[in-house]
Amino acid sequence: MKLAVIGTGYVGLVSGVCFALKDNKVICVDMAEEKIEKLKRAESPIYEPGIEELIEQNLREERLEFTSDLGEAVRRSDIIILAVGTPSLPNGEANLQYIEQAAADVGAAMNGYKIIMTKSTVPVGTNEKIREVVARHTRHAFDIVSAPEFLREGSAISDTLHPDRIIIGIDNPELRETMVELHQDFTDNIYVTDIRSAEMIKYASNAFLATKISFINEIANICEKVGADVTNVAVGMGMDKRIGSSFLQAGIGYGGSCFPKDTNALIQIAGNVDYEFKLLKSVVEVNTDQRYMIISKLRESLGQLNGIHVGIWGLSFKPNTDDIREAPSLEIVETLVKEGAFVKVHDPIAMDKFREQFDHEHIQWCSTAEEAALGCDAVCLLTDWDHYRQVDLRMLGSVLRKPVLIDGRNVFSEQQIAESGLEYYSVGRPRMSGLNGLSPSVAGAV
CATH class of the missing domain: 3.40.50.720 (NAD(P)-binding Rossmann-like Domain)
Incomplete structure (x- = not known):
């Protein structure tokens, strides 16, 4: 045609x-x-x-x-x-x-x-x-x-x-x-x-997926308080065919050009016909709050933000794209700079786009993940690029001023952390540390 x-x-x-x-x-x-x-x-x-x-x-x-x-x-x-x-x-x-x-x-x-x-x-x-x-x-x-x-x-x-x-x-x-x-x-x-139903299907689909993400992030926050592991919880939930395993990865929330835009638009569509979409409003609120988890864990591990040096791994809203629209990195880096922190950033693809939108004298642009970590008090992983999964964690501990890794995407396993020599913070999982050689958990299929 x-x-x-x-x-x-x-x-x-x-x-x-x-x-x-x-x-x-x-x-x-x-x-x-x-x-x-x-x-x-x-x-x-x-x-x-x-x-x-x-x-x-x-x-x-x-x-x-x-x-x-x-x-x-x-x-x-x-x-x-x-x-x-x-x-x-x-x-x-x-x-x-x-x-x-x-x-x-x-x-x-x-x-x-x-x-x-x-x-x-x-x-x-x-x-x-x-x-x-x-x-x-x-x-x-x-x-x-x-x-x-x-x-x-x-x-x-x-x-x-x-x-x-x-x-x-x-x-x-x-x-x-x-x-x-x-x-x-x-x-x-x-x-x-019909045409109107097709239009609604797109919004309803994206809103539902955004809801799954915010739901598992709320579960993750509860898991941290009760000592459960959200990664194990998500596996068990996903085995139920009625639920499915997709979009149950806890982290620092969704971003990009679709989910934020479409959830807000659907809230407005509902409002235009005098319907308050309470559930979706909460989904958006949860997602906004979730990205600041990185900031709270930095405060927990280091005490204050003013004057600290932080390495940022990942700027795009997800791997394999240079898109930074609504990326958690924007608000996280801006907050750090406002609080007086010095930030070293790295991303395999998205650095130029990020710099166009947000630049500051306290930001240093790094060509490698190792350079972004060198001399820092902590490293925060914001985007789960495969590039970061390959980093030698023992090496990371040797170049950091303080051995703190905050993993906003739950990239690393308990076994990796146990051998790392790092103080490790993740999302919805029990506190892990490689400082004392902790043993891995026994979770798994029978």
């Missing part, structure tokens, strides 16, 4: 690349000329493992094009995919300015019947607004489809090529066959519903 994808962020670029891999003719559109020129050279504006190789392959095999000429892309395509950003407004609502502008531009450029498919995350009822906007700018017939994405940064290509399911919202039954045909190369697990 002939597709135009409006927007070359995570959703638009990954979707365009993956549709092209399935032998569709795809034109990706972005108004930023510099970005388009880089894409034509197979240089990705986003960090996503494997994306540049797939762009280069699709360009070479002439299935993928990049342009800043939206009109030409629309005229040459049968299906127009809207994948522009819908960032949060100060009140938490989704900002629909960019998608409404894209809809107007698409309508003005249409030269015949088109299917307009929204992949951007939008509040319930937005596709009806898109229909109204397009209709004001064209005399041609068109249909609207909602096809929300469920990709995860860092594994976006795999998530797109091998999705758990695909949701398609339509109001014209005649579109069903075309939409299923477009997507069935990815999976047969396709659920076709």
